[in-house]
Every structure is written in structure tokens, then in C-alpha cells.
Amino acid sequence: MAKSKQADKNYIAVMGKIFIVLERLIQESAKQEVAFANISRELPFSRTTIHRILYSLEKLGYVEKADGVSGYRLARKFFELTGLAVHFRQLQAVSKPVMQELLVRYGETVNLGILDSGLVAHIEVFQSPSALRIAAFPGDRNPAHSTALGKAMLAFLPESEVKRILDEHPLAKKTPKTITHRAHLFEHLASVRDQGVAFDMEENLAGVTCVGAPIFDQTGRARAAFSVSGPTTRMTAKLNEIKNDVRKAATAVTRILTPVTEQEAPTSTKSGSST
16 A cells, blocks of 8 residues: 555645645736635645745746736746647657657667757657667767767757856866867857758767757757767768658657747757767
8 A cells, every 4th residue: 555645754745835836826817816815725834834935936936926916927937847848748749750750760879869958868869770780878968078968959049058058067078089179169150050961970870970950949049959879880871861750750859849930940049069
């Protein structure tokens, strides 16, 4: 039998109370605001407890006091947080069939990644069935400057943002072929923008070649990227085909995620710019 909340030493009771308050605000979100009197009347906590929870959530930026009434509403930060979660769930759902098609066609590992605090984070990986394969896993993180996923996204960021990322994550030498000078990286990223595709030619891991392409949101920002990764010995002969298909796959997903526009994904943005 599962432990009761009261008997479970790992259960943090105040977290339960916080989320009950948030759930109440979410249920009333159509009304824009909820009077404190209504919250305190409908929830089984003391007014002091509810006030402290709302005060703390307000300090964190997730709720705000409503104008002219003694009440609260969900703040922009809350919707930004939940919006990202919804976006990535949608991104994964739309990307999986495309990734499966690339896996079947080329037999190499297919990755879906985002930039998280300046590093590439894998959020979906379809591994190659070959015994000799590139074994990445969801949650893995890699430098942006040495990976195809990272360079595909860096190339379309504003130059100031790229510089900030490089300040936080210097150009570490992962292999003898890693780009370690900013000027060279910025030149390389200009080429990525021109081609709409990025390469990692044994720059992150010796003997491994990757091809990546960016996925854009409605603002034209590269929010994610696909890549196909494999041993250089297998990738070289099919590199041109993979390049074209990865770019087409990323463009197809971009169009699904941005249905209000029929324009092609951006091919040039001022920047500094693998799996």
C-alpha cells in the first residue's frame, strides 16, 4: 500500500498547499482575477497560510495583485513557464514521425535538441540500430560551439546573445578539429546561415560526424534543431543526402509549428555563430 502523505517523510506538505492555491487560480483564470476572500473561503487552509503562499508566489513573479480589487491573478511569468512546457511537448509530438523517417532512411542516430543556458540539451533521441552507433540520451548536454545541433541554433541568434553564451561557455577544445577561436566560429556560423544546415566534422567527438538544421518559431527564432549523427566512416558517403533531408525535415516541422505563415524558415539573421 502506498504511504499516506502524512507518513511519507519525503513529502513536503507545503508544496501540496502551494499547488492547491495555484490550481484554484488556474481554474478561475478565465475571470482574470480571484478575490482573496473567495480563495480563503474555498480552500481548507488558514487565511494566514494562503496569504503567505500568495505573497511568496507574487515575489517569485508567478502571480500578481489585481488592479483595484483585493484579489490575485496569474502573472506573465507563469504563462511563460507553462507555455514553454506546452511548446516542447508539441515540438516532440510533431518531430517524432519526422525523426523516425530519418532513422529508417539512414540508419543513423537522430537527435532533437534545444539550447538550455547556453548548452545543447537533447530532448528526444532515436538511436541507430547499428551495433556501432552514437549513443546519445534525452537529457544529455553538450557545448553548442562544437555540435551540429548547437551551431544550427547559434547561427540564427543575435550576435550579442551568441557572445554572451561564449562568455559563459568558452570555446573548449573537444577534439583537434574543434573551432576554438571566436572569429573562426563567427565565420563558420555565417556559412551555416547561408546553407541552412550545420556540420560537426569530428569537432565534438573524434570519428563522429553530425549534420543539423534549425527549427524556428513564429518569431523567426531558432528554438530547436534536428541532427543526424554517425561514425564518419558511414556518414561520409551519404553526407550530401543527409544534409538535404535534415534541412527539409526541420523546415517541415517549422511549418507545422508556425501555421500562420507560409514563409520559408529564415536564412539570415545577424549573429555571431554537434550533435
